[in-house]
Structure formats: C-alpha cells, structure tokens
C-alpha cells in the first residue's frame with residue numbers, strides 16, 4: 001500500500017484535529033485552526049469558546065474545514081438543560097459537529113432513562129439544525145459489556161426516533177482523551193473497543209478518539225469502518241509519523 005497516497009485520499013476525509021486544552025491565548029488557538037486549514041483536515045475540534053474564532057477563520061479562508069466542539073466536556077455529568085444550552089450556543093456560533101459527553105456515570109449507575117433522554121434530546125436539537133451529533137461514551141470508564149450495552153442503547157434511541165437518512169449523522173465516539181484511567185488501562189480508543197462499538201452501534205457511525213497516535217492505527221481503524229478519527233496528533237499522522245511518545 002502506498003501509505004502517502006492512502007493518507008491523502010482516505011485519512012484526510014476522516015481526520016479531526018483535536019485541540020481541546022483550555023488554552024486562552026487567541027493567537028495560539030488561531031495557529032491550531034490555521035494548521036487544520038492548511039492540512040485540509042475534515043474538522044477542527046475545539047472548546048466551545050473558540051468556535052466563533054474558527055468560524056471566522058474558515059469563512060475568511062474559504063476553506064472546507066468543518067468545526068466541531070465538545071458539549072458538557074469532559075465529565076458529561078451536567079444537567080440535560082445545561083447540555084442543551086451549551087449545544088445551542090455552539091450552534092449559534094457556527095459549529096458543524098456537536099460532540100456530547102454521555103453521562104456515563106449515570107449509565108454505570110443504571111440510570112438508563114436519564115441517559116436515553118439526553119441522547120434523544122441532544123440528537124433532536126443537533127439534527128434539527130442539520131448538525132452532526134456524536135455521543136462520547138468514554139470507553140476507558142466502561143467494561144466490554146458496558147461498551148456493548150451503551151452502544152446498543154444509543155443505537156436504539158436513534159432508530160426508534162429518527163429516520164433512516166439520519167442514522168449516519170449520529171456517531172458513537174470512544175473517548176474524551178481526558179479521562180484519568182487506573183494504571184494499565186489505555187485511555188482511549190483501542191482496536192478492541194472500536195470493534196465492539198462498530199459491531200453494536202451499526203447503522204450509526206463510529207468515531208475513534210483518544211490516544212490515536214500512528215498512521216497504522218488510523219488506517220486499521222478506518223479499514224474496520226470508523227468514519228472519523230479524532231486525535232491531537234492529526235498533523236503527525238498526516239505526515240506518516242509515529243507520535244506515540246510525543247503527545
């Protein structure tokens with residue numbers, strides 16, 4: 001396989017460059033956004049307070065870059081009212097993709113109705129505004145059974161409430177990249193967890209995020225069927241580098 005060609009033609013269509021630190025310096029954030037524009041990534045993933053800046057830069061550059069932001073990040077345990085408020089603001093500021101953190105602690109406590117309600121109402125809001133909606137399930141906090149169960153729960157809410165054409169606009173996403181794991185547990189997407197998500201959330205889409213550091217991993221995940229790769233190493237991967245030790 002010609003890796004360079006593969007990266008250009010396939011990886012870039014899926015690549016989301018994540019810059020989710022709470023960086024306040026506008027020039028630093030603008031440089032990240034410019035980098036994503038210059039590398040022709042699919043999307044720049046930034047904190048909600050940076051969405052308006054990204055929108056302005058994308059419009060000025062006439063770039064195809066889309067803008068994603070995180071909602072109720074990184075813990076996902078805020079109220080539904082707050083999730084919807086944050087999402088509404090992000091929509092007003094020009095976000096294309098809304099990556100909501102599922103209240104995975106409520107899920108672990110078997111508060112399934114609470115989780116279903118947030119998935120339903122958050123998705124409804126996003127799709128009404130023609131946005132892509134992603135649900136971050138935080139795989140490192142869950143065991144395999146819970147990953148399967150939560151993927152199925154999200155899938156069932158979407159199938160029961162939305163039309164078929166909407167299914168691919170809703171994603172199950174692996175990780176925030178910010179979860180503090182017990183020693184030895186990988187904080188993020190692994191091939192194993194991604195396979196579980198793909199098998200149990202179809203026909204929804206899957207985004208691999210958290211700890212993706214090499215083009216081999218990215219290519220393997222794309223070949224398995226993920227539609228997006230979210231990583232703070234997007235530039236290194238696009239250059240065919242191994243960023244395992246640098247991030």
Ligand SMILES: O=C[C@H](O)COP(=O)(O)O
Pocket residue numbers: 018020045175176177178188209210211212230231232233
């Ligand atoms: O949404 C994307 C994640 O924050 C990326 O995680 P990462 O920094 O481990 O690549």
